[in-house]
Each structure stands twice: as C-alpha cells, then as structure tokens.
Amino acid sequence: MKTALLSFKNVSYWYTDKENPLFQTVNIDFYKDTFYTITGTSGSGKTTFLSLAGGLDKPREGDIEYDGKSIRKMGLGKFRHDYVSIVFQSYNLIPYMTAYQNIASAMAITGTKVENKEDFILKMLAKVGISEEQAKQRVLTLSGGQQQRVAITRAFCCDTELIVADEPTGNLDDETSKDILKLFIDLAHQENKCVIMVTHDPQIAAQSDVNIQLSNGSFRILQHI
Numbered sequence: 001m002k003t004a005l006l007s008f009k010n011v012s013y014w015y016t017d018k019e020n021p022l023f024q025t026v027n028i029d030f031y032k033d034t035f036y037t038i039t040g041t042s043g044s045g046k047t048t049f050l051s052l053a054g055g056l057d058k059p060r061e062g063d064i065e066y067d068g069k070s071i072r073k074m075g076l077g078k079f080r081h082d083y084v085s086i087v088f089q090s091y092n093l094i095p096y097m098t099a100y101q102n103i104a105s106a107m108a109i110t111g112t113k114v115e116n117k118e119d120f121i122l123k124m125l126a127k128v129g130i131s132e133e134q135a136k137q138r139v140l141t142l143s144g145g146q147q148q149r150v151a152i153t154r155a156f157c158c159d160t161e162l163i164v165a166d167e168p169t170g171n172l173d174d175e176t177s178k179d180i181l182k183l184f185i186d187l188a189h190q191e192n193k194c195v196i197m198v199t200h201d202p203q204i205a206a207q208s209d210v211n212i213q214l215s216n217g218s219f220r221i222l223q224h225i
C-alpha cells in the first residue's frame with residue numbers, strides 16, 4: 001500500500017477572535033505523484049488550510065504528519081526548511097537580490113545540489129519566460145507577473161517532495177498561466193512530487209488529480225484519477 005507523504009490527523013483549526021471553528025477533525029492524506037487543488041468560496045479557509053499543510057501555522061487540535069512523523073514534534077521551522085517549497089500570492093522574494101540570487105540562495109538553504117548551478121537556474125527561468133538579462137536584475141525591477149514566475153521557479157528548483165502554492169497563476173495572463181500549470185503537473189507526475197495548489201479557477205481544478213472543495217467547514221474530495 002502507498003504511504004501518505006502528508007497526513008492531516010483529526011485536525012481542527014479556529015481563529016481565536018471567531019466564534020466558530022474554521023474546520024474540525026479533518027482527516028486527509030496527500031500522496032506523491034499527485035496534483036491536488038483546493039477550491040471553495042472566498043473565506044472558506046483555503047489559505048488557512050494551505051498554511052497548515054506548509055507548516056506556517058499549526059493545528060489547534062490534532063496533528064499533521066510528514067512521512068509518518070509529527071511536524072509539531074519535528075518543529076515547524078525544520079519542516080519548512082527541509083521538506084516544503086511554498087509559493088505565496090505575495091511572492092516573498094528577497095527584494096535586493098536578483099532573480100538568480102533568490103533561487104540560488106534557496107537552493108543552498110535546502111541543500112539542493114546540481115551539476116552546473118548557473119546553467120540549471122537560467123534554464124529553469126527560461127522555461128517560465130524569464131531571460132538571462134532579467135534573471136540578473138534585482139527582482140524589484142521585474143513586473144508582478146515576472147516576480148511570480150521567479151517565485152514559482154524557486155519552488156521548482158528546490159528539491160523538496162512537497163510543494164504548496166496559493167493561487168500561483170492568479171496574476172498571470174492566460175497563456176503563461178497554462179504553461180506554468182503544465183510545469184506544476186509535470187512536477188507531480190514526472191518528478192514524483194506532491195503538489196497542493198489553492199485556486200479559484202475551475203479549469204485548473206478540472207486538471208488536478210484530486211480536487212478538495214471547502215465549504216462551511218466541510219471537505220468534499222473529488223478524485224479525477
């Protein structure tokens with residue numbers, strides 16, 4: 001039997017200033033070689049759920065396990081550092097560094113080794129339409145869509161098995177968005193990663209292997225495979 005990479009075990013979460021829990025006793029397993037989407041109306045808790053999956057916050061009750069180990073016991077910092085790549089809506093790039101440096105430093109932090117680093121990074125950036133010239137500019141001088149493509153490439157270049165992304169194609173044009181989506185799908189299916197993506201786009205959800213729909217604290221899981 002396949003073992004889950006990431007498991008939500010009886011997870012409950014609430015914001016302390018809110019009367020009702022956002023979700024209660026959630027049990028969901030996430031596997032490698034699978035592209036997951038999380039959909040739901042605005043405010044249904046998609047970003048909160050993703051924050052838990054990416055170790056940015058911890059459940060109020062229950063636990064999340066990575067490869068059978070409690071991420072609470074491991075420490076959220078270690079979990080994020082060693083095992084997860086996160087793509088946020090707000091890029092989270094280091095503004096005074098170039099696109100190239102942002103990726104190279106993230107690779108160094110996660111201990112990702114490749115033969116010819118410069119060549120590798122420039123090729124990965126070229127795949128998302130970032131030229132060598134743009135790669136060597138400070139990220140702040142790039143457009144929002146270009147910065148998002150750099151943030152996505154950073155996640156692709158770091159050799160983690162889990163990738164979580166919050167609306168990564170939200171501010172990209174249709175054509176670029178399609179290309180980037182394909183990269184995420186290939187990452188899951190060809191590189192055996194577990195990709196979990198929040199999206200509002202039904203067309204993206206339709207292309208995922210598993211679509212998790214959040215609504216009023218309940219989770220509906222639609223398997224497309």
Ligand SMILES: Nc1ncnc2c1ncn2[C@@H]1O[C@H](COP(=O)(O)OP(=O)(O)OP(=O)(O)O)[C@@H](O)[C@H]1O
Pocket residue numbers: 015016017018022040041042043044045046047048049
């Ligand atoms: N830091 C916070 N403190 C208190 N309440 C919060 C906090 N962050 C989010 N919430 C509330 O929790 C609920 C879920 O928010 P969340 O951002 O997870 O939803 P979402 O489905 O990602 O929404 P959207 O699609 O609009 O981005 C919302 O009602 C929101 O107001």
